[in-house]
Amino acid sequence: MVTATGPTPGQDSDPGRQHGWRNALEREDLHRYLTTLEGWREFTIQDPVPPDLLPAPALADLGPDERLDYDDDRLDYHTRLTVAATSTLRTVVHAGRRLTLLNRHAISARRGLILSGAAGTGKTTALTQFGKTIEVIDRRQHPGVDGRVPVVYVTVPPAATSRMLAVEFARFLGLPVTNRANITDVIEAVCGVLIDARVSVVCVDELHNLSLATRNGAEVSDTLKYFSERIPATFVYAGVDLEANGLFNGTRGRQIAGRFAVIDTVPFPRTREWTGLVSTFEDALRLHHHKPKTLEGLAGYLHQRTGGMIGSLSHLIRGAAIDAILDGTEKITRKSLTGVKLDRTAQTRKPGPAA
Numbered sequence: 390m391v392t393a394t395g396p397t398p399g400q401d402s403d404p405g406r407q408h409g410w411r412n413a414l415e416r417e418d419l420h421r422y423l424t425t426l427e428g429w430r431e432f433t434i435q436d437p438v439p440p441d442l443l444p445a446p447a448l449a450d451l452g453p454d455e456r457l458d459y460d461d462d463r464l465d466y467h468t469r470l471t472v473a474a475t476s477t478l479r480t481v482v483h484a485g486r487r488l489t490l491l492n493r494h495a496i497s498a499r500r501g502l503i504l505s506g507a508a509g510t511g512k513t514t515a516l517t518q519f520g521k522t523i524e525v526i527d528r529r530q531h532p533g534v535d536g537r538v539p540v541v542y543v544t545v546p547p548a549a550t551s552r553m554l555a556v557e558f559a560r561f562l563g564l565p566v567t568n569r570a571n572i573t574d575v576i577e578a579v580c581g582v583l584i585d586a587r588v589s590v591v592c593v594d595e596l597h598n599l600s601l602a603t604r605n606g607a608e609v610s611d612t613l614k615y616f617s618e619r620i621p622a623t624f625v626y627a628g629v630d631l632e633a634n635g636l637f638n639g640t641r642g643r644q645i646a647g648r649f650a651v652i653d654t655v656p657f658p659r660t661r662e663w664t665g666l667v668s669t670f671e672d673a674l675r676l677h678h679h680k681p682k683t684l685e686g687l688a689g690y691l692h693q694r695t696g697g698m699i700g701s702l703s704h705l706i707r708g709a710a711i712d713a714i715l716d717g718t719e720k721i722t723r724k725s726l727t728g729v730k731l732d733r734t735a736q737t738r739k740p741g742p743a744a
Contacts, residue, residue: 438466440675473699497618512627541590592625704729706721709721
């Protein structure tokens with residue numbers, strides 16, 4: 390049996406609680422994933438607010454526990470840092486918004502969008518930031534209106550079946566699903582809730598877990614198509630190298646290719662935009678002894694280290710910032726950057742040509 394009721398996002402009723410990672414664990418915030426309605430709404434209303442850096446005298450006056458909390462706040466901030474407004478992200482948000490407007494009054498044959506590229510090229514970030522943009526717009530247009538779910542975010546599980554995918558939608562909405570509930574029950578409940586909740590965008594990540602060459606994969610594709618026909622929303626998919634993985638092969642693949650535009654995400658070439666991205670991350674740092682423009686001057690080195698991968702760049706700078714707080718140096722240098730290990734893909738991929 391499936392019950393068509395869902396949770397409302399929780400609010401922290403204690404404004405006096407601290408924000409360090411240890412306190413986050415105590416508040417059990419880690420269960421709030423993007424693939425739940427509560428976690429998604431938390432994501433759309435929260436941005437990492439840069440903590441104030443205390444002047445040297447005030448810093449020296451902190452007791453041991455106060456200093457630990459102060460550093461914890463900055464550690465927590467640097468684990469998230471900032472989202473860089475890359476050209477890819479801007480393209481996805483613009484194209485996605487255009488599609489939602491074009492699909493607004495469409496009865497059938499609604500068009501969708503696919504983000505495809507190598508791991509670490511910013512697909513999930515672009516997908517979630519687009520969804521966040523739609524959520525913020527809807528909240529502004531309908532202030533104080535409860536019961537709306539403008540955006541759904543789900544991921545395709547590994548070796549997914551059609552029922553597993555339907556359950557992912559139900560889980561996002563908080564619909565209890567028993568083992569006896571068949572796929573028709575789940576789909577009907579999900580579609581009913583989403584239509585009533587005025588959903589306008591459905592984000593489906595990790596689409597590379599779907600293989601049209603298998604029976605289960607074909608059935609998952611059919612289930613997504615059925616959802617897109619029943620639910621009056623714009624569907625946006627993201628996955629790793631989807632064309633190479635056969636997403637557009639065969640009859641089902643041709644149907645997808647005929648209804649979805651594709652935006653390829655690629656490593657960034659060593660251009661002015663890359664230097665701007667490095668500067669964006671550097672300006673967001675909250676370290677006491679870091680010299681401005683240090684990372685900007687290392688833009689070429691950072692490009693060589695990361696292969697132009699935005700995900701690897703973010704990991705590298707955030708990791709070095711965390712090390713700088715933990716070891717007390719409070720600054721990032723080329724030497725400290727070398728101590729942060731990166732994924733093999735970033736280290737071996739050849740960046741695109743410079744513009």
